[in-house]
Amino acid sequence: xxIESSILEEIFKDISxxxxxxxxxxxxxxxxxxxxxxTLLQENDVVYNQYYVFSGCLxxxxxxxxxxxxxxxxxxxxxxxSDYTAFFTTTKAAMTIECIQEAIVYRISKKDVExxxxxxxTIETLFRKKMEKGYAALQKRILASLSQSAKERYTSFISxxxxxxxxxxxxxxxxxxxxxxxxLSRIRKELTHN
Amino acid sequence: xxIESSILEEIFKDISxxxxxxxxxxxxxxxxxxxxxxTLLQENDVVYNQYYVFSGCLxxxxxxxxxxxxxxxxxxxxxxxSDYTAFFTTTKAAMTIECIQEAIVYRISKKDVExxxxxxxTIETLFRKKMEKGYAALQKRILASLSQSAKERYTSFISxxxxxxxxxxxxxxxxxxxxxxxxLSRIRKELTHN
Numbered sequence: 001x002x003i004e005s006s007i008l009e010e011i012f013k014d015i016s017x018x019x020x021x022x023x024x025x026x027x028x029x030x031x032x033x034x035x036x037x038x039t040l041l042q043e044n045d046v047v048y049n050q051y052y053v054f055s056g057c058l059x060x061x062x063x064x065x066x067x068x069x070x071x072x073x074x075x076x077x078x079x080x081x082s083d084y085t086a087f088f089t090t091t092k093a094a095m096t097i098e099c100i101q102e103a104i105v106y107r108i109s110k111k112d113v114e115x116x117x118x119x120x121x122t123i124e125t126l127f128r129k130k131m132e133k134g135y136a137a138l139q140k141r142i143l144a145s146l147s148q149s150a151k152e153r154y155t156s157f158i159s160x161x162x163x164x165x166x167x168x169x170x171x172x173x174x175x176x177x178x179x180x181x182x183x184l185s186r187i188r189k190e191l192t193h194n
Numbered sequence: 195x196x197i198e199s200s201i202l203e204e205i206f207k208d209i210s211x212x213x214x215x216x217x218x219x220x221x222x223x224x225x226x227x228x229x230x231x232x233t234l235l236q237e238n239d240v241v242y243n244q245y246y247v248f249s250g251c252l253x254x255x256x257x258x259x260x261x262x263x264x265x266x267x268x269x270x271x272x273x274x275x276s277d278y279t280a281f282f283t284t285t286k287a288a289m290t291i292e293c294i295q296e297a298i299v300y301r302i303s304k305k306d307v308e309x310x311x312x313x314x315x316t317i318e319t320l321f322r323k324k325m326e327k328g329y330a331a332l333q334k335r336i337l338a339s340l341s342q343s344a345k346e347r348y349t350s351f352i353s354x355x356x357x358x359x360x361x362x363x364x365x366x367x368x369x370x371x372x373x374x375x376x377x378l379s380r381i382r383k384e385l386t387h388n
Contacts (some may be wrong), residue, residue: 064341072336087332094337117322121315128311128322135329136279142266142336147258147300 003029003106010078011052011106012057015100015122024119028112034058034099040081041097047086049107053079057167059174062095071176072162074168080130081105102165150179151187197223197300204272205246205300209316218313222306228252228293234275235291241280243301247273250297251361255369256289265370268294268355268362274324276300295361344373345381 003026008017017025032051034040040051040058051058060073060081072095075081083093087110117124130186137160144153156175158165165173174181197220211219212359225239226232226245234252245252245270254267254275266289269275273371281304311318331354338347348371352359359367368378 062337062340070340072333074240084326085333088326088330117319119319124315124318124322128318128325131322131325131329132278132282135325135332137281138329138332139266139279142332143256146256146264148280 001029007054007106010054011128012123013154015126017120017133021120025123028108030107032105032107034103034105036099036102038099039096040099040105041083041093042097043094044092046090047083047093048090048109048111050080050082050084050087050110050113051097053077053081054104054106055184056099056105057101057164058097058103058105059094059100059168059172060097060164069175070178071172074164074172074176076164076167083135100169100172114134125183145178150177150183151190153177154184154187155191197225199249201300204248206317206320209320211314212225215314219310219317222302226299226301226354228297230293230296233294233301234293235277235289237288237290238286240284241277241287242283242284242303242305243372244274244276244278244286244304244307245299245301247271247275247301248294248298250292250299251295251358252297252299252372253294253362253366254289254291263369264372265366268366268370269356270355270361271356272341278328294363294366339372344371344377345384347371348378348381349385 005022005026007029008022008025010027029052032040034056041047045061055077058075058081059071060075060083062070062072064070073081081097083095083097085091086093090110113123113127117127144156148156152171156176157173170181170184174184177184179187199216199220201223202216202219206219222376223246228250235241237257248366249271252269252275253265254269254277255265256264258264267275275291275347277289277291279285280287284304307317307321311321314358342350351371364375364378368375371378
């Protein structure tokens with residue numbers, strides 16, 4: 001068994017498994033400890049795995065043609081992270097994932113998760129629902145970028161990632177919101193004074 | 195039976211069903227004929243349904259705070275369409291879907307599709323994979339908007355939606371690409387001359 005049995009409760013929440021199923025699932029996961037600054041996934045790596053975040057904080061970023069860095073996602077406890085576009089098709093990552101606060105993640109490969117879908121269909125349902133939430137969150141973010149002010153996007157960010165601010169550098173948050181760090185400071189000041 | 199049995203082959207492709215399953219599935223779908231200009235889904239409607247496009251062309255758009263229209267998606271034969279963010283949570287649509295070329299779509303409700311997931315798990319697998327593709331497409335589009343020139347985005351659009359140009363107005367394509375119609379004409383001329 002590669003991971004502590006109690007972790008399964010955290011990852012799969014409401015699902016109850018038989019003893020054999022617990023063994024099977026545990027054998028598919030690998031525990032990884034990361035230090036601040038470690039790279040979990042590098043742009044151009046072929047993506048075989050996705051990761052459940054047990055503790056700490058990670059950041060996915062993308063570098064555009066003018067070498068500008070864009071923060072695409074943060075992941076904290078109970079989030080899943082990967083370059084999903086590459087993961088689903090087992091192709092090369094367009095993004096990099098780095099650890100920004102000491103973290104423990106549990107890795108599972110595409111092959112293994114698909115094996116679990118076949119053997120334990122409730123897991124496929126869970127992941128189907130997670131995908132739906134992920135899709136909705138991504139679309140909401142696109143619409144927000146079209147219609148919301150930077151201040152509104154900052155407020156949404158704070159409610160989507162509560163308590164994240166102590167783990168994350170200001171320029172990460174600014175690059176996630178698509179604004180400068182100066183604009184971020186101004187927005188924070190405005191919100192404090194209201 | 196609400197829809198022709200042969201349609202099931204188109205919608206569910208590689209899956210083979212028993213006669214009882216075919217009956218069950220057919221009973222869940224409703225055929226809808228749309229004329230150009232018809233609205234399939236209106237902003238602020240509660241979203242109970244998703245739609246399989248059998249023929250014609252539809253467009254999803256979003257109106258921002260300054261009343262500017264953004265084309266979020268086109269849907270042609272064999273695509274599914276809805277305001278998925280609202281569909282997954284049975285909440286109000288943020289977007290509007292209009293028919294831009296005479297269309298036939300097949301409607302299925304969230305309740306009915308979830309009933310199918312329970313009774314025919316291969317359908318859940320199909321939709322799980324569709325969601326993965328949808329998520330990947332959405333993320334690719336976000337990264338493209340950050341890193342590609344308008345000309346590259348136009349070329350990607352043409353390969354994602356082959357033969358769509360005859361069905362779609364120039365200002366729809368321009369608003370999908372986030373450029374003016376003048377820029378679109380310029381790009382087309384450049385590509386013709388190369």
